[in-house]
Amino acid sequence: MSRRSSGILAVAVTSVLWGTTGTAATFAPSASPLAIGSAALGIGGLLQFAVAWRSVTSGRARLAQHRGVILAAGLAVAVYPLAFYASMHLAGVAIGSVVSLASAPLFSGALEAVIDRHRPDARWAAAVVLAVGGGAALILSHEVGSGSNVALGVALGLVAGATYALYSWAARRLMDAGIERAAAMGAVFGLGGLLLMPVLFVTGAPLVASPQAFAVAAYMALVPMFLGYLLFGFGLARVPASTATTVTLLEPAVATLLAVLVVGERLSAVGWAGMAAIAASLLVLSLPARAGGPGDRSAPMP
Numbered sequence: 001m002s003r004r005s006s007g008i009l010a011v012a013v014t015s016v017l018w019g020t021t022g023t024a025a026t027f028a029p030s031a032s033p034l035a036i037g038s039a040a041l042g043i044g045g046l047l048q049f050a051v052a053w054r055s056v057t058s059g060r061a062r063l064a065q066h067r068g069v070i071l072a073a074g075l076a077v078a079v080y081p082l083a084f085y086a087s088m089h090l091a092g093v094a095i096g097s098v099v100s101l102a103s104a105p106l107f108s109g110a111l112e113a114v115i116d117r118h119r120p121d122a123r124w125a126a127a128v129v130l131a132v133g134g135g136a137a138l139i140l141s142h143e144v145g146s147g148s149n150v151a152l153g154v155a156l157g158l159v160a161g162a163t164y165a166l167y168s169w170a171a172r173r174l175m176d177a178g179i180e181r182a183a184a185m186g187a188v189f190g191l192g193g194l195l196l197m198p199v200l201f202v203t204g205a206p207l208v209a210s211p212q213a214f215a216v217a218a219y220m221a222l223v224p225m226f227l228g229y230l231l232f233g234f235g236l237a238r239v240p241a242s243t244a245t246t247v248t249l250l251e252p253a254v255a256t257l258l259a260v261l262v263v264g265e266r267l268s269a270v271g272w273a274g275m276a277a278i279a280a281s282l283l284v285l286s287l288p289a290r291a292g293g294p295g296d297r298s299a300p301m302p
Contacts, residue, residue, distance in 0.1 A: 007238025010231045010246040010294035017138025017228040022093040022222055024140050025085070030206040033089040037081030039207055039217045044225025045077060045193025051230075052186025059183040066174055070187050072171035076163040077192025082199065084160040091153025097252040098135035099154050103161030104168070105131070105249070108242035111169045123284055124242060130281035131249035137274025167192070168232075168241040175237050184262040185233040246281065253278045 001009070025036050049056065056063065063070060088096030105128050112118045167188060174184035207217040236244055253275045 007235040008243070008247055009235075011235035011239070011244045012250055014228045014235065015248045017224045017255050018248065019251045020258060021161065021224050022088060022097065022255045023258040024216055024219055024224075026262075028213040030209065031213060031216075032203055032206070033085035034082055034199055035203040035205075035207055036217075036220065037085040038196040039204055040220035040225045041077065041081040041189075042166045042193045042196030042200050043217075043221035044229060045191075045196065047221070047226045048229055049186045049190025049193065052182040052190075053177045055182040056178050056186045056190070059180055061178055062177075063174075063187050066177060066179070069170050069173060070191065072193060073167040073188040074191030076167040076170070077189055078195035080160055080163040080167065080192075081125035081196070083156045083163065087153045087156040087160055088234075089153070091157065092148045092150075092179060093255060096153055096157050097255055099157030099163065100160035101249050101251055102132045102135040103158050104164045104245040105242055107162045107165035108169055108240075108245045111165060112240060112242055115169075116173075118240070123240055123241075124246065127281040127284040128245050130277045130284060131246055134274040134277030134281065135249060135252055137270050137277065140270050140274075165241070165245055168236065171233065172236045172241045172244075181233050181237045185229065187247065189229060240284035249278055249281065 021040065025031070028036070084096070084100050087100055090096070105124075109124070109128070124207070171184050171188050174188070175181055204217075207213050232244070235247075239247075255273065256275065
C-alpha cells in the first residue's frame with residue numbers, strides 16, 4: 001500500500017469512528033452539547049498529550065519556534081467541539097455535521113492556497129464537489145426545520161468547519177517543518193484539551209450523574225477522539241490537510257447510516273444517492289496523481 005493510500009485509509013477509519021459520536025450522544029440526553037464536546041475532545045486531547053509527552057519534551061525547542069501556530073491550532077481545537085456539537089443540537093445531526101465537515105475542505109484549500117501557495121488540483125476539486133453534493137443530498141433527505149435555531153446551527157457549523165480546517169492545516173504544517181508527528185499532535189491537542197477543561201468543569205455534571213452517561217463520555221473521549229485523532233495524525237503525515245478534511249466527509253454518511261440502523265430513522269432514495277456520491281469522492285481521492293503534472297498539489301503557485 002502506498003504512503004498516500006495508507007494515509008487516506010487511516011483518515012477514513014477515523015471518519016467512521018467520528019461518525020458514531022452523534023448516535024452515542026443520544027444515550028446521554030441530559031448532557032448539553034458543550035458538556036459532550038468538552039468531555040470528548042478535552043479528555044481526548046489531554047490523553048494525546050500524555051501519550052506524546054516524551055516526544056513533546058524532546059522536541060520542545062523546535063516546538064517553541066512555532067509557538068504562534070501551536071497557539072492558533074490549540075484555540076481551534078478548543079472551539080471546534082463546542083461549535084460542532086452545538087451546531088448538531090440546534091440544526092439537527094444531519095445538517096450540523098454536513099455543514100461543519102463539508103465546509104472544512106474549502107477552508108483547508110483556501111489556507112493551503114493563500115499561505116502555502118499550493119494550488120488545488122482537479123482531483124481534489126472533483127472530490128469536494130462529489131462530497132459536498134452528497135452531503136447536500138443527505139440534508140435534503142431529512143426534514144429541515146425553520147427558525148433562528150437552524151440558522152444559528154448552520155453558522156456554528158461554519159465556525160466548526162473553519163476551526164477544524166485550521167488545526168488540521170497547522171498540525172500538517174508542524175510536521176512539514178520537521179517536527180515529529182507525535183510531538184505536533186500532542187502539543188496541539190494537549191493545549192486544546194487544557195483549554196476545554198474549564199468548560200467541562202462547569203457543564204460536565206450530567207456526564208457523571210449516571211453510569212450510562214459516564215460510559216458515553218468515556219467512549220467519546222477514548223475511541224472517537226483519542227484513538228481517532230491518533231489515526232488522524234498518522235493520515236495527516238501522509239496526505240495534505242485539504243485531502244484529509246475531504247476524506248472526513250465520510251463521517252456524516254456514517255452518522256446517517258447509524259441513525260437508520262440504530263436510532264430507527266428512515267433514509268430516502270436521495271439520501272442513499274448522497275451516500276454513494278460521498279463514497280465516489282473517496283475513490284476519486286484515491287486515484288494516483290501524475291507527479292509534476294498540472295494536477296499535482298505539491299506544485300507551488302507562482
